[in-house]
Amino acid sequence: MEEENTHFSIKDWSLSDRPREKLLHKGSSSLSEAELIAILIGSGTRKMSAVELSRIIIKDAQNSLVVLGKKSLKDLMTYKGIGEAKAITIAAAMELGKRRAMEMPIELPKIKSSEDAFKIMQPVIGELPHEEFWVMLLDNSHKVLEKRNISIGGITGTLVDARVVFKKAIEAGAVAMVLAHNHPSGNLKPSTQDKALTLKLMEAGKLLDIKVLDHLIITQQGFYSFADQGLL
Incomplete structure (x- = not known):
C-alpha cells in the first residue's frame, strides 16, 4: 500500500x-x-x-x-x-x-534462582517458532560465563548431544550449568524425553564435576523449572 x-x-x-x-x-x-x-x-x-x-x-x-x-x-x-x-x-x-x-551486560549476571535464569533466556528463545536447546555456563559463584546454543530443532523437538554440552562447558572452565529449551506450543509440561535428557546430563556432569543446577522449559509467557519442582 x-x-x-x-x-x-x-x-x-x-x-x-x-x-x-x-x-x-x-x-x-x-x-x-x-x-x-x-x-x-x-x-x-x-x-x-x-x-x-x-x-x-x-x-x-x-x-x-x-x-x-x-x-x-x-x-x-x-x-x-x-x-x-x-x-x-x-x-x-x-x-x-x-x-x-x-545482550549480556558487562557485569556478569549471577544466577540465584530460576527466575534469574528465565530473565536471561526468555528474550533469546521464548518467542521462537521452533525448539532450541541452550546451556548457561557458570563459574563457582554461579555467575554466567557464557550462554551457548547447543542444537536447533523443529516445532516439536530438538536432539541434544551430551558430548557437545560438556565440551562447551570444559572449554569455558565452567563448574556448573543451567539447561534451557523452549516449547513453541506454549505447553510448559516436560516431556518424557525432557526428563530423560535432564537425568542423562546430570549423571554425566557428576563424572566431570560439573553440576547441572536446573533445566528450564521456556515459553513466551512463562517457564517450568526442574529444580523448583524437585526433579533435580
Missing part, C-alpha cells in the same frame, strides 16, 4: 501531541509506546496524527510490543498511512529492542 502524499507533519501537531519535544524535555521513559512509535513514523494521515495512528497500531497488537514485533511488513502496511518505508522502520526498531534484550 502506498503512503498518502500529504500528511500532518510534526510541526502541525498541537503542542500536547508532539512526542519529540516531550522526549527532549522529559526523557524517553516519559513517552508511551504509541508516542515512541509516532517518532519512528514521523507523520500520520490527513485525518489523524502519527500519535493517533500509532495508538491504533499498538491497540491492534494487544498493547504488546512482543505481539507488534511479530507483525510482518505486510501486516503493518495494511494501515492507511503506513507504507513500506515506515513499516521497515518499525520492524527495524522492534528487532533492535529484541537484540538489546539479548
Whole structure:
C-alpha cells in the first residue's frame, strides 16, 4: 500500500501531541509506546496524527510490543498511512529492542534462582517458532560465563548431544550449568524425553564435576523449572 502524499507533519501537531519535544524535555521513559512509535513514523494521515495512528497500531497488537514485533511488513502496511518505508522502520526498531534484550551486560549476571535464569533466556528463545536447546555456563559463584546454543530443532523437538554440552562447558572452565529449551506450543509440561535428557546430563556432569543446577522449559509467557519442582 502506498503512503498518502500529504500528511500532518510534526510541526502541525498541537503542542500536547508532539512526542519529540516531550522526549527532549522529559526523557524517553516519559513517552508511551504509541508516542515512541509516532517518532519512528514521523507523520500520520490527513485525518489523524502519527500519535493517533500509532495508538491504533499498538491497540491492534494487544498493547504488546512482543505481539507488534511479530507483525510482518505486510501486516503493518495494511494501515492507511503506513507504507513500506515506515513499516521497515518499525520492524527495524522492534528487532533492535529484541537484540538489546539479548545482550549480556558487562557485569556478569549471577544466577540465584530460576527466575534469574528465565530473565536471561526468555528474550533469546521464548518467542521462537521452533525448539532450541541452550546451556548457561557458570563459574563457582554461579555467575554466567557464557550462554551457548547447543542444537536447533523443529516445532516439536530438538536432539541434544551430551558430548557437545560438556565440551562447551570444559572449554569455558565452567563448574556448573543451567539447561534451557523452549516449547513453541506454549505447553510448559516436560516431556518424557525432557526428563530423560535432564537425568542423562546430570549423571554425566557428576563424572566431570560439573553440576547441572536446573533445566528450564521456556515459553513466551512463562517457564517450568526442574529444580523448583524437585526433579533435580
